[in-house]
Amino acid sequence: MRLRALLDTDALGLRLLGGEDELDRSVRGVMTTDLRDPSRYLSGGELVLTGLAWRRDAADSDPFVRILVQAGVAALAAGEAELGDVPDDLVLACARHRLPLFAVHESVAFATITEHVVRQVSGERAGDLAAVVDRHRRMMTSGPAGGGPDVVLDLLGSDLDLRAWVLSPTGRLIAGSKVTGTALPAEICARLAAEHLAATRTARRGPHRVQVGAATYSLFPVRSTGRSPQASRDVRETVLSDWLLAVEADAGDWPEERLDLLQGVTQLIAVERDRRDAARTVRRRLAQEVLELVQTGAAPAEIAARLRVAAPVLLPGLGAAPHWQVVVARVEWEGEEAEGGPVAQSLLEEVLVDPLATGPEPSDRIAVAHAGDEAIALVPLPAVSAEHDGSETGLLADALLRSVREPLSAGLDGDGRLTLGVSAAVHSAEGLRGALEEARHARRVAAARPGRVCAAGHQELASHVLLLPFVPDDVRRAFTARLLDPLKDYDRRHRAELIPTLEAFLDCDGSWTRCATRLHLHVNTLRYRVGRIEQLTGRDLSRLEDKLDFFLALRMS
Numbered sequence: 001m002r003l004r005a006l007l008d009t010d011a012l013g014l015r016l017l018g019g020e021d022e023l024d025r026s027v028r029g030v031m032t033t034d035l036r037d038p039s040r041y042l043s044g045g046e047l048v049l050t051g052l053a054w055r056r057d058a059a060d061s062d063p064f065v066r067i068l069v070q071a072g073v074a075a076l077a078a079g080e081a082e083l084g085d086v087p088d089d090l091v092l093a094c095a096r097h098r099l100p101l102f103a104v105h106e107s108v109a110f111a112t113i114t115e116h117v118v119r120q121v122s123g124e125r126a127g128d129l130a131a132v133v134d135r136h137r138r139m140m141t142s143g144p145a146g147g148g149p150d151v152v153l154d155l156l157g158s159d160l161d162l163r164a165w166v167l168s169p170t171g172r173l174i175a176g177s178k179v180t181g182t183a184l185p186a187e188i189c190a191r192l193a194a195e196h197l198a199a200t201r202t203a204r205r206g207p208h209r210v211q212v213g214a215a216t217y218s219l220f221p222v223r224s225t226g227r228s229p230q231a232s233r234d235v236r237e238t239v240l241s242d243w244l245l246a247v248e249a250d251a252g253d254w255p256e257e258r259l260d261l262l263q264g265v266t267q268l269i270a271v272e273r274d275r276r277d278a279a280r281t282v283r284r285r286l287a288q289e290v291l292e293l294v295q296t297g298a299a300p301a302e303i304a305a306r307l308r309v310a311a312p313v314l315l316p317g318l319g320a321a322p323h324w325q326v327v328v329a330r331v332e333w334e335g336e337e338a339e340g341g342p343v344a345q346s347l348l349e350e351v352l353v354d355p356l357a358t359g360p361e362p363s364d365r366i367a368v369a370h371a372g373d374e375a376i377a378l379v380p381l382p383a384v385s386a387e388h389d390g391s392e393t394g395l396l397a398d399a400l401l402r403s404v405r406e407p408l409s410a411g412l413d414g415d416g417r418l419t420l421g422v423s424a425a426v427h428s429a430e431g432l433r434g435a436l437e438e439a440r441h442a443r444r445v446a447a448a449r450p451g452r453v454c455a456a457g458h459q460e461l462a463s464h465v466l467l468l469p470f471v472p473d474d475v476r477r478a479f480t481a482r483l484l485d486p487l488k489d490y491d492r493r494h495r496a497e498l499i500p501t502l503e504a505f506l507d508c509d510g511s512w513t514r515c516a517t518r519l520h521l522h523v524n525t526l527r528y529r530v531g532r533i534e535q536l537t538g539r540d541l542s543r544l545e546d547k548l549d550f551f552l553a554l555r556m557s
Contacts, residue, residue, distance in 0.1 A: 001121055002023065002024055002025065002026060003024070003027060003047075003075050004023040005120070006027075006113075007023070009116065011116075012113050012116060013104060013107060014102045014113075015103045016100070017101040018091055018094050019075065019101055020100075022098060022099075025074045025100065027046070028044070028074070029046045029117070030049065030117040031047075031049070032048075032049040032114065033054075034052070034054050035054060036060070037067055042068075042073060043072075044072030045073070046074060047113075048076050050076065052083055052086075052090075055083075055090070058087065061087065061089040061093040062089075062096070065096075065097050065099055069097045069099055073099070074100070075100035075101070076094060076100070076102070077113065078090060078103060079103075086103045149174065149175040149268075149269045149272055152269070156265065157177035163248040164176075164246065165184050166244070167246055169197060169242060169347075170190075170403070170404035170407050171192065171193030171194070171403070171407045175269075186403065190404075190406050193410075194406050194407040194410035194411075195210045196210075196219045196244045197411030201413065207220045209250060209252060215248055217247065218250060219244050220244065220247070220266050221243075221245075222244055222245055222269045223242055223266070240343055243270075245262070245265065280349065282313060283313060284345070284368060286306070286313060287310075287376065287378045291371065294432050294433050295371075295436075300428070301429075303432060307324070307429055314367055322380035323382075324380055324381070325424070325425050326378060327352065327376070327377040327420065327423070328376050328377075328439040328440050329348040329351070329377070329419070330373055330418070330420075330443060331343045331375075331412075332419075333416050341372055341373050344370060344373065348368050348375045348377050351400055352400065353366070366378075376439075394425045397422045397456055397457035398455060400420065401453055401454075404453075405453050412452045418452065419447040420443060420454070420456075422439060422442055422455070422457045424458040442456040442461060443456065479552070484553050484554070487499050487536060501526070502533055502554070505526075506550060510541065510547065512526060
């Protein structure tokens with residue numbers, strides 16, 4: 001705003017004492033001070049309000065005014081409440097240094113002037129920023145990217161003093177303002193993403209406000225350009241793939257103009273989101289071609305030729321042929337309305353990005369196809385990183401979900417599940433079909449576990465215990481009842497502890513001495529209990545088959 005505009009507002013009670021030729025100066029802020037040297041708190045362009053408590057005699061005025069001029073302030077306004085009229089020495093000092101001077105009537109509080117200036121300046125900044133955002137949006141829509149989301153976040157920070165970040169649906173930090181220079185901790189990112197997904201799933205009207213500690217955040221969805229909130233048949237098809245804009249402020253009291261401005265910012269970010277999604281087209285097509293070759297039983301030579309095409313795209317500069325891991329994911333919803341395949345594809349592309357990485361670029365190494373309700377990722381690993389079949393340095397199922405479990409659980413809460421399986425690394429086309437089947441088996445193991453977000457790796461397929469969840473419930477109940485119910489009944493009637501004895505005996509691999517020591521029993525007492533178990537069940541614990549049956553029954557009970 002201009003200094004001239006201050007005189008046109010009668011409620012401010014300002015009277016011009018000098019500097020009429022300088023009234024076209026811009027005011028960018030306001031500061032109240034009675035310090036003799038307030039320069040450390042000035043950045044230029046301020047209207048300085050003072051009650052003159054710094055002035056002891058006439059000699060103090062010129063040094064004070066000189067300090068203000070050197071700091072680049074726009075004008076000085078002196079209150080009349082303390083000394084009555086503004087001293088002549090101050091008027092002369094301001095005229096000497098060409099600093100506009102106002103007198104503030106004693107009936108007007110400095111807070112009134114401050115509020116007016118801040119409101120006017122903020123409104124003008126918002127208008128200026130809106131114009132910049134609109135221009136930037138047109139640039140990005142019509143041509144090459146104009147700097148990405150970082151540029152507009154920097155504008156929010158510098159012009160509106162708003163700290164803002166762009167987050168993925170799993171809470172990964174994609175962009176942040178360099179002006180504010182404050183990183184958002186990973187745990188807060190995950191919390192904000194979880195709150196956003198939960199609010200979107202329940203159709204709460206945005207922006208969504210979240211309190212984290214002493215800070216309030218307002219969350220704005222970043223939806224694909226050309227897609228209105230109602231364009232999708234089901235919110236579940238998009239909620240797990242949309243970015244969000246997190247602003248550290250309470251948008252509940254914002255005027256419509258500022259809300260509209262932030263909506264414009266989300267549209268601008270959405271342009272960049274769509275551009276980067278389009279860049280994934282080549283990688284998705286490569287994955288789809290390889291998947292079709294593998295599933296149709298194509299010759300290994302044909303699959304290998306396609307992998308040779310994919311490798312430079314996914315791992316540029318790699319000299320040797322990479323190893324490959326396959327990751328299979330499935331998103332399942334209750335009912336038939338929502339499609340799971342595209343959702344799982346977008347989500348798997350996000351999950352496979354290193355959670356500590358910022359920006360979307362790490363996903364360039366990932367090619368994800370989808371078939372039906374299933375998403376299948378083809379992930380290349382440098383040969384040195386795939387030693388020991390990937391069991392130590394390749395992708396690990398639990399690690400993939402560690403940082404995304406909280407937000408995804410919120411996004412799936414009520415009627416959705418994400419299950420994920422990871423294969424071992426293979427070094428040739430011949431092994432790719434087996435890796436795909438291995439990843440699918442691992443995903444089925446994950447699906448048998450409780451929870452909204454579950455994963456299993458190839459290492460876990462070797463244990464027969466993990467096959468037990470696939471036994472039908474009626475078979476499970478009949479099997480355990482036939483073997484264990486006689487023992488449980490006997491224990492209830494005689495307190496004989498046959499079940500604990502059986503567990504200990506199997507844990508000790510049938511060693512009488514070790515089992516007796518563990519249970520603090522005499523060996524003859526142990527032999528008596530084992531004999532009673534065999535008598536009640538008709539089994540022989542010296543036979544491997546009977547030991548295995550008891551072992552499985554105990555695990556299923």
